[in-house]
Amino acid sequence: MKWAGLGSGAWAELCRRAPPLRSSTFRLALLYVFLLGVSVSILLGFIYWSTAGYMDRQATATIDAEIRGLAEQYHQRGLNGLTTLIAKQVALDPKGSSVYLLVDDKLERILGNLDRWPSELPDAEGWMRFRLRERGPDQTEEHEARAQVFLLRGGLRLLVGRDVRDLEATRALIINALSWGLAITAAMALLGSWLMSASLVRRLEAINQTSWEIMEGDLSRRIRLNGSGDDFDQLAISLNRMLERIETLMTGVRQVSDNIAHDLRTPLTRMRNKLEILGAELPDAGAARTLGEEALADTDEMLATFNALLRIARIESGSRRAAFAPLNLTELVGDVAELYEPVASEREQRLEYRAFGPAWIVGDRDLLFQALTNLVDNAIKYTHSRGDITLSVGSDGLRARVVVADNGPGIPSRLRELVFRRFFRGDGSRSTPGNGLGLSLVHAVAQLHHATIDLSDNQPGLRVTLSFGLGKAAIDGRVTPRRS
Amino acid sequence: MRILLIEDDRKLADYLRKALVEVGFAVDHLVDGREGLLTAASLDYDILIVDRMLPGLDGLGIVRTLRAAGNRTPVLFLSALGEVDDRVQGLQAGGDDYLIKPFAFSELHARLEALLRRGAADAPETRLRVADLEMDLLKREVIRAGTPIQLQPREFRLLEYLMRHAGQVVTRTMLLEQVWDYRFDPQTNIIDVHISRLRGKIDRDFDPSLLQTVRGAGYLLGVP
Numbered sequence: 001m002k003w004a005g006l007g008s009g010a011w012a013e014l015c016r017r018a019p020p021l022r023s024s025t026f027r028l029a030l031l032y033v034f035l036l037g038v039s040v041s042i043l044l045g046f047i048y049w050s051t052a053g054y055m056d057r058q059a060t061a062t063i064d065a066e067i068r069g070l071a072e073q074y075h076q077r078g079l080n081g082l083t084t085l086i087a088k089q090v091a092l093d094p095k096g097s098s099v100y101l102l103v104d105d106k107l108e109r110i111l112g113n114l115d116r117w118p119s120e121l122p123d124a125e126g127w128m129r130f131r132l133r134e135r136g137p138d139q140t141e142e143h144e145a146r147a148q149v150f151l152l153r154g155g156l157r158l159l160v161g162r163d164v165r166d167l168e169a170t171r172a173l174i175i176n177a178l179s180w181g182l183a184i185t186a187a188m189a190l191l192g193s194w195l196m197s198a199s200l201v202r203r204l205e206a207i208n209q210t211s212w213e214i215m216e217g218d219l220s221r222r223i224r225l226n227g228s229g230d231d232f233d234q235l236a237i238s239l240n241r242m243l244e245r246i247e248t249l250m251t252g253v254r255q256v257s258d259n260i261a262h263d264l265r266t267p268l269t270r271m272r273n274k275l276e277i278l279g280a281e282l283p284d285a286g287a288a289r290t291l292g293e294e295a296l297a298d299t300d301e302m303l304a305t306f307n308a309l310l311r312i313a314r315i316e317s318g319s320r321r322a323a324f325a326p327l328n329l330t331e332l333v334g335d336v337a338e339l340y341e342p343v344a345s346e347r348e349q350r351l352e353y354r355a356f357g358p359a360w361i362v363g364d365r366d367l368l369f370q371a372l373t374n375l376v377d378n379a380i381k382y383t384h385s386r387g388d389i390t391l392s393v394g395s396d397g398l399r400a401r402v403v404v405a406d407n408g409p410g411i412p413s414r415l416r417e418l419v420f421r422r423f424f425r426g427d428g429s430r431s432t433p434g435n436g437l438g439l440s441l442v443h444a445v446a447q448l449h450h451a452t453i454d455l456s457d458n459q460p461g462l463r464v465t466l467s468f469g470l471g472k473a474a475i476d477g478r479v480t481p482r483r484s
Numbered sequence: 485m486r487i488l489l490i491e492d493d494r495k496l497a498d499y500l501r502k503a504l505v506e507v508g509f510a511v512d513h514l515v516d517g518r519e520g521l522l523t524a525a526s527l528d529y530d531i532l533i534v535d536r537m538l539p540g541l542d543g544l545g546i547v548r549t550l551r552a553a554g555n556r557t558p559v560l561f562l563s564a565l566g567e568v569d570d571r572v573q574g575l576q577a578g579g580d581d582y583l584i585k586p587f588a589f590s591e592l593h594a595r596l597e598a599l600l601r602r603g604a605a606d607a608p609e610t611r612l613r614v615a616d617l618e619m620d621l622l623k624r625e626v627i628r629a630g631t632p633i634q635l636q637p638r639e640f641r642l643l644e645y646l647m648r649h650a651g652q653v654v655t656r657t658m659l660l661e662q663v664w665d666y667r668f669d670p671q672t673n674i675i676d677v678h679i680s681r682l683r684g685k686i687d688r689d690f691d692p693s694l695l696q697t698v699r700g701a702g703y704l705l706g707v708p
Contacts, residue, residue, distance in 0.1 A: 269586030270499065276590060276700055277503065296700050307669060322569050338638060339664060342677045370668035377671045438671060 025200040029193030036189045037182070044178040052171045059146065059164050066098060067148055067160050079152065083111050097163045099132065099145055105155030114159065122149045132163055144168055203232045207239065219247045258313045261306040268306065272299040301435075308437040312422070315367065315444040323366070329359040329400050329468070333393040336372045340380065348385045351376075356394025359401075361468045363449050371445035374438040375404040375464055381434070383408030383461070400468045407461035416455045485600065488527070489513045490520035490546065491535040491562065496585075500533070503589050509596075517541030521549055529557055531599055533592075536563035536574065544577040551578035558599040562587075590655065590701035597652040612647040615707045617686060617694055619647055628690055638663070639682050646695065646705040655702035679703055 073081040086100045090113045101112035109116060118130035132145040147161020206224055213221045222243060223236040279292040337353035344351035379389045383406040390405045411419060411426065418424050420443040423436040446453045446466060454465040487509045491497040494515070501511045512529075514520045517538035524532055524546065532550075536543040547559050561574040564585045574582045580602070581595050612619040616629045624640060626633045635643065642663045646654060656675040661667055679695065687693045696704045 266586045269588065273499065273503070273589045276588070277506075279700060293699065304669065311669075335664065335666070339674055339678075342681050343672065343674050346677055366667045369666045373668060373670060373674075381672070434671065 025197040025204070026194075029197040033186065033189045033193055037186050040182055040185045044182055048174055048178055051174055052167075055167050055170060059162055059167055063146065063148060063160060063162050066162075067150075070158075070160060074152070079154075079156070082152075082158070086111055097166075099147060099159070099161040099163060101159040103157050103159075105157075107157070110156070112159070117157070117159070118147075126150070128159070128161070132165075207236065214243065219243070219250060254313060258310060261309045261313075265303065265306045265310070268299060268303055272296065272303065275299060305435045305437065308435060308441060309422070311370075312437065312441050312444045315441070315448050321364070321448065323364045324362050325365070326360055326362050327365045327368070329361055329368070329395075329402060330355045330357065330393045332365060332368055333372060333391055333402055336369065336376055337391050339373070340376045344380050344389060347380060349380060349383060349387045349389055351380075352388065352390045354390065354392040354394075356392065359393055359395035359468075359470075361400050361449070361470060363468070364445075367445045367448065371442045371466075372402065372404070374442050378438060379404055379406040379408065379462070382406070387461075395470060398470065400470055402466045402468075403463060405458045405461060405463040407458060410457060410460055410462045411455060413457070419455070420453075485530045486510045486512070486528075487531050487533060487596070488520070488524055488529045489533045490517065490524075490538060490543070491515070491533070492538050493535070500589075500592075503593075507593055515539065517543070517546055521546045524550060524557065525553060525555060531596060532557055532559045533596075534559055534561055534579075536561060536565055536570070544573060547574075547578045558602065560592075560595060560599060588701075590653065590698075591657060594653045594655045594658060594702060598649055598654070598658065601649055601652060609648075612644065612650075614647050614650045614705055615692075615694060616690070617647070619644060626686070628686055631689075633685050635682075635685060639678070639685070642678060642682055643686065646703065649705070651704070651706040653698050653701050653704050658702070 070082060070085060073085045077084075083102065086102065089098060090100060090111075094113055096113075099112075099114055101114040101117065102110045103117050104110055107117045114132075118128065120128055120130040122128040126149050128147050128149055130145055130147070131142050133140055133142050143163060143165035144167075145161050145163050147159045150158045150160070152158055203226070210221050210223045222240045225233045225236050227233070275292060275296045279289070279296060282289045282292055334353060334355060337351060341351050376389070376391065383389060388407050390403070392401075392403045392405075394401060415426055419426065419439050422440045424439075425434070425436040443453060449468055451466050451468045454467070456463045456465070485508070487504060489497060489500060489504075489511055491500070491513070492515045497513050497515075501513055504511045512523070512527075514523060515538075517540035519540065520534070520538070521541055532547075534543040534546055538546075543561060543563070547561075550557070550559075558580045559578065560581045560583060561579045562583055562585060563570060563574065571582045571584075580599055583592060583595060610621050612621065618627045619625070620627075621644070626635055626640070626643065642659065645659065645663050656670075656673070659675055660670070676697075679697070683693070683695045687695055692708055694705055694707065696706070696708060698704050
């Protein structure tokens, strides 16, 4: 289990960006592209329908006019007039766009510029569509023709039509143009919406990231405005105002509790001093002396709690980074091990110290020492006698790690998130001395150092891993210990 | 021993004066910083207890001026400013010790004694001696009643500090700061364990016991 926002590792894991395909802005953009596509299709469809339809009607009208001319001839001069006119027309333009064919009742060609009667059947209104085969010098071309069919007296049939190849070509041209138009529109819309959603995602991401940083504990962070005054800026301004308000309230609450701790500390110290003087006045043995000493111990305990609270508050305010200096964690952990070894051996526990090379980080050595002693102290306190406690430290070139592992009862996974809260005490720890602030302090120190804390199961026992970013000093090779 | 106390919190000053007189000091008390500087410069005190924030002239200013004028009187700063920076500032200005308010009187007392002793013995010593316990700082050897005693390096430093302050109460915080070189609050009395280990080596087989526990304050090395 990682701790939210403790350091860059957990950070990166937690704030892994939503893939752009899943972002709502991109989905919105896709919807927009779809709707645009539909409306452009409708528009282009209308353009197609009106242009192609117009040409279609033109063709039909031309055929109609021709038929009217032929019908006039037929009525005035009978069949002879009709054939003369058709022959004249065919002779005038044998390969023209007009098509004529007169057949007898056996569909044998009598006259016209068509070889034979087409096999297609006319529709109810006598219109017929068929393929016109034209023999060229080296190949046969086929194009569409349209014709009207009439039944004449004596079983004769007349076909009057037109080669509509131009119409077909124009239609293809229009379809081609319109398809390209549609494709380009779709591509532009897609690109535009991608760009737009990318910029939206970027701005939302900025807000998101700031939120993470705030959750990390840095309440002073604010969302950056881009100065355009747009609705995102407005949103950012509102959120920033809200954050301002929250920060004021939080600081207020924190200040109140700090002030309580601070103000009570002074009279408590005075009381402690008086108890001390009083104790010296009391006879060496007896109930009064015992009571006095107990009262002194109680006062010390209260003072320790207040001091711990104030220290955590001070660490959390971040002002203690002033004392940061390059330090070798390995040395520090070695000192902790050395300091606690007698305590462990007094409880017949084995405290093992394992160092895997130097681990230089930048930090506050006193605070780190305090945090590590709190962890070791807990390990010793909660592990049964004859238990094993292992302190290991080392770096893998990227991060420095300190592991405090024991084979005690451990912490159930459901409680692992709670133990860093102030005054939290597990069921098993109520009977042991302590103020429930030890791990809160460890947490605050880790946060100050941008370190991650990981609590895991040591099977059995607890395994606490502190992971630090390596100090600049380690990278530069310029190493100067702060204190001699 | 004469102490000049420059402190503007009258309640605290009254209490401190009473308590210090009780343990055998002669105490002068002043509230104003400038007045304090003049008095400290013109009269001969054994130790100065100076508050950091004072009316007139602040504590850092007083000590800087005194040090610039060649006055070497030991100075203990008292301050509510408890950050590492504040402490470093105080020590850089010429202070010899720094105690953060609020503090236990026993802590102040122990530190005053340590400062007075330091003033007395400035010459580097090579041998320390308390009763029949001897320490050779050059050979890193400890002998009690003619018997050599093997000590771990840290135990040696612990004993050295106790011997340098023989006859004085030394608090746990002082030991953590001076012997372990860390400023922190141990959750358990780890120092007690180290002391009892040391006691096992230097006291168990000998008489009398030299390393004593002072209830509510700390430890004392000396002939009871």
